[in-house]
Amino acid sequence: MAGAKHTPLYEEHLELGAKIVEFGGWEMPLHYPQGILSEHLATRKYGGLFDISHMCRLRISGRDALPFLQYVLTSNAAALLPGIAQYTIIPDETGGAIDDGYLYRVSDSDYLLVTNAANAEKDWQWLQQYTPRFHDLTFEDVTGNLAMFALQGPKTKAVLEAVIGNKTGIPEPLLNRLINSELMGADVTIARTGYTGEPLSFELFPPADMAASIWRKLLDSGEEHGIVPVGLGARDTLRLEAGFPLYGQELGTDADGRDIPIFALSAARFAVSFSPVKGDFIGRETLYQQFREVKLRREDRLDTPDDKLLVPRSIYLMALLGDGIARAGSQVLVDDRTVGKVTSGTVVPYWKFEGSGTMTTPGDESARRTICLAYLDAGLSEGQKAEVIIRDKPVSAVIVRRHIGGEAPPYARPLLPNNTKNNARAKGEKAMEELAVNLVQKAQENTIWRQQQAINLIPSE
Incomplete structure (x- = not known):
């Protein structure tokens, strides 16, 4: 691993006994002595602390920061007030993705864009080429100056409050909020963002020279709550369980080397804006045609020939x-017909929950299940039975809407095919009653989401 870079926490990882691997040009912890499965379970029940300082961090500031971001990103950055973040994508001219990332508006004219470590050089060069068009703009790579942690899981809020010393130093309890706080005498931006699907998720941006001290303080304070350090292995199983895409697998190019259209991702509905306020941006026209095609397919009004489709396949759970x-590359069949390939897949552990409704809590027993993301022919739907070819043998599978749910906060509850609507609809009076309750609940969730969490809705939806 000669020439690989180290985060400010490299020595901390060695001291904790981490297995170190090369990832995106960095030497990073794959897992600690407890192992990937234990780290996954600990995050879901208690909490996990992740070093994600290998991620690329770009600071954009100046009066032209907003026009620049509006042009080079898919999201509507004008919808961000200071103290709010949003998921976004860096598009190319053909409707594909250079990368995806998160955009944080730290202050009026100061933004932080976080993208994937493996794409850092590519992202920098791609974005840099457009900076001459914008005169009052500062565009700089602050990856080396600013560390980045993820603190994710049910007990993390209590730990963070204890370390900060008060409850006002963390962001308000709404998705994508952030605040500039003080932690151990250092100015630290704290955001309610994450890559695990946990209802309680925080990401912290401490100065690099304070990273090790803050890391140790969080681990020491979190020990009594069950907080553990977590490596890249469990970070991947957690994001897969949450159904989140990873560039290079669900975004970028497919197994055959073809570009994956941005609207093959369901997240594109929130990451792409066609608002008049946003104006023109890279790839806008092609992306709008992708959006229109997906919308017509959803409404069962699409009559475009298969060989003319812009989004012939989509990402499914x-x-x-x-x-x-x-595993990635495994073929997927529906009715003995190949419909695509797995993009990410593995075995993940989960806690067996006790109780019902909002009183559901994780018990002491755990089990395992196999899940995956797959790039399949568009038009398939939830509940569709399929087969995945594993070692030349077909294994039964089903398309699901999600693998975890947040109905029992602060816990992310596992959703199994036999206890969700992922299978065929039940019949009879009881099923109708459950359906009615579910519809009311979904309507309430949707209203809350639109009022409190929605940042970047597509106006035409």
Whole structure:
């Protein structure tokens, strides 16, 4: 691993006994002595602390910061007030993705864009080429000056409040909020963002020279709450369970080397804006045609020939019903017809929950299940039975809407194919009653989401 870079926490990882691997040009912890499965379970029940300082961090500031971001990103940065963040994508001219990331508006004219470590040089060069068009603009890479942690899980809020010393130093309890706080005498931006699907998720941006001290303080304070350090291995299983895409697998190019259209991702609905306020941006026309095609397909009004489709396939979540592990590249069949390939897949552990409704809590027993994301022919739907070819044998699987749910906060509850609407609809009076309750609940969730969490809705939806 000669020439690999180190985060400010490299020595901390060695001291904790981490297994170190090369990732995106960095030497990073894959897991600690407790192992990936234990770290995954600990995050879901208690909390995990992740070093994600390898991520690329770009600061954009000046009076032209907003016009620049509006042009080079898919999201509507004008919708961000100071103290709010949003998921976004860096598009190319053909409707594909250079990368995806998160945009944080730290102050009036100061933004922080976080992208993938493996794409850092590519992202910098791509964005840099457009900076001459904007005169009052500062565009700088602050990855080396600013560390980045993720603190994710049910007990993390209590730990963070204890370390800060008060409850006002953390962001308000709404998705994507951020605040500039003081932690151990250092100015630290804290955001309610994350990559695990946990209802309680924080990401912290401390100065690099204070990173090790703050890391140790968080671990020491979190020990009594069950907080553990977590490596890249469990970070990947957690994001897969949450259904989040990873560039290079669900975004970028597919297994055959073809560009994956941005609207093959369901998250594109929130990451792409066609608002008049946003104006023109890179790839806008092609992306609008992708959006229109997806919308017509959803409304069952699409009559475009297959060879003319802009979004012929989409990313789906799948749960395996039989034995075996779905790996990237595994073929997926529906009615003996190949419909695509797995993009990410593995075995993940989960806690068996006790109780019902909002009183559900994780028990003491855990189990395992095989899940995956797959790039499949568009038009398939939730509940669709399929087969994944594993070691030349077909294994039963089903398309699902999600693998975890947030109905029992602060916990992310596992959703299994036999206890969700992922399978065929139940019949009878009881099923209708459950459906009515579910519709009311979804309507309430949607109203709350639109009022409190929605930042970047597509106006035409």
